[in-house]
Amino acid sequence: MKKPTVVVAFGGVSPEHEVSVLTGVQALSALEDSEYHTLPLYISKSGKWFTGEPLRDLKNYEKLDTLIGSSTPCVLTHNRDGAPVIKTLPDGLFSKSSEFPVYAVLTSFHGSAGENGSFQGIFEAYNIPYTGSGVMASAIGMDKVTAKRLCASEEIPVVEDIDFTEKDWIENKDVLLQKISALGESAVVKPVHLGSSIGVEVVKSTEETITAVETAFRYDDHLMVEKAISPLMEINCSVLGTADKCRASVCERPVGREELLSFTDKYQNDEAAKGMAAADRIIPADIPDELAENIQETSVRVFKLLQSSGLARLDFLVNADTNTFYFNEINTIPGSFSFYLWKENGIDFKDLLVELIEIAIQQHQKKNGRVQSYETNLLSQKAVKGMKGLKRSK
Structure with a gap:
């Protein structure tokens, strides 16, 4: 029996492009022996779409122009039966295009276009299941001001x-x-x-x-x-599930060379190919149990408040002297999918991604179970005559 195709989408027009590539390639590798066939979908920095086997190897990204030249341009479209497919574009007179039916999309974008609801809107328009939060939650999650204001309205503590x-x-x-x-x-x-x-x-x-x-x-x-909170301690927690049913991971305490964890701390170290998984951190966080439980409970509250789905990482700022904590931000597609936070729960990277895909399918089926159209005679002959009358009255 042929495996269903899951498109792993990454890259994008974003300052976090390279971070997304790390996450996407990690996901492709983790799903190699899963029940799904994977298809890489790389969005270049100029917004062009590519697929192809060379995109699976992280080393190939060292020479981006060469990689793009050896990859295959593609588009998202419908086949003759109306089903969504990734279709390759022929690059010569005698070349042919190929079509790959899309079972689901594993969204691996970070920042700007991709994590902010824009690509989620494309998948909604094509009625394709996709992992992570929907359009609204993705847009709010990417807007730190709106997310904080919503949390403050529900008396979730935030920094001035x-x-x-x-x-x-x-x-x-x-x-x-x-x-x-x-x-x-x-x-x-x-x-x-x-x-x-x-x-x-x-x-x-x-x-x-x-x-x-x-x-x-x-x-x-x-x-x-x-x-600024001083002395500052950063604590993160991941949440997995839907707004109706979700659970929190253990907490982590990132350890950086600076007071605030920097881009360098996260990605530019000796194990940069591991993405966020390589950043220095203490898991579970070395904090009092009560503080950890309060942050976990608040993480679930925020996840539900924003109507998030799939997996997110929520970041908190903590006064290290008083243990007073504040919601900082929600990452609706966290680097490396925060898989390292779920190891303590006995969930490996592959199983985590499979669960994300299953959640996407369930959410998609739930949406499609609703009435998708409204029967009306608005375009009946009588209604059309009325529209003609409006034209004459202009």
Whole structure:
């Protein structure tokens, strides 16, 4: 019996492109001996779609132009029966295209287009099951301001902050600098719509703030500046399931060379090919049981509040002296799918990905079980005559 094809989609037009490649290639490798046939779908930095066997080998990405040249351009379309397929594009007069039916899509994007609901919308339009959160939850999860405001409305603790656009900064820089100074001795500048710690800086003076803000505007036109927690301890927790039924992993304490875990800490180390799995961390986190339980419970609350699905990682900021904790952000497609957090639950990487695919299929079947159309005689002859009358009255 032929295995169903799961498309592993990664890359994308995003500053986190390379991080996504790591996650996507890891997933392809983990699913090699699963009940699914996998098909790599690589989105280049220019937004073009490619598939092909060379995309499975991480070493090939060292020479990206060569890799793209040896890969096959493709598109998502429908076949003659109306089923969604990945269709390769012929590159010569005598070459033929191939079609691969899509059973489900394992979304492995990080940041910007891909994690923000845009690709999720494409899969919704084609009625394809896909892993992770839906359009709304993905969009909210990528918007740090909106996610924090929603959590605050439900009395989930968040750090004091201000947010502003590039236009605000140009027109009201002095006023904004005063507000940032009022947050305290130090603050944290963040792009609102990015992850992987890109563009994030701790600032302790006006000069540092101006530099950090203008650097962060290279990545995003909407920034957030938060009051810095000191002494800071970062604690993360993953949640798996749906808004109706989900469970939390153990907590982890990332360990970085800087006060805030940086992009370098996460990905630019001696084992960078392992992605987030290579970052230094303590699992389970060396924190009091009560604190761990409270963070796990809050993680589930946020996951449900945002109507998330599949798997997410929720990050918290903790005052190391008082153990007071604050929701920081939700990553709806975390690096390496945070598989290392589920090992303590006896779930290996392959089984975790299979469960994500199963959740996607169940959510898809649940959606399709609803009425998809509304029977009406709006386009009857009488209604059409009425539309013609409207045209004459113009």
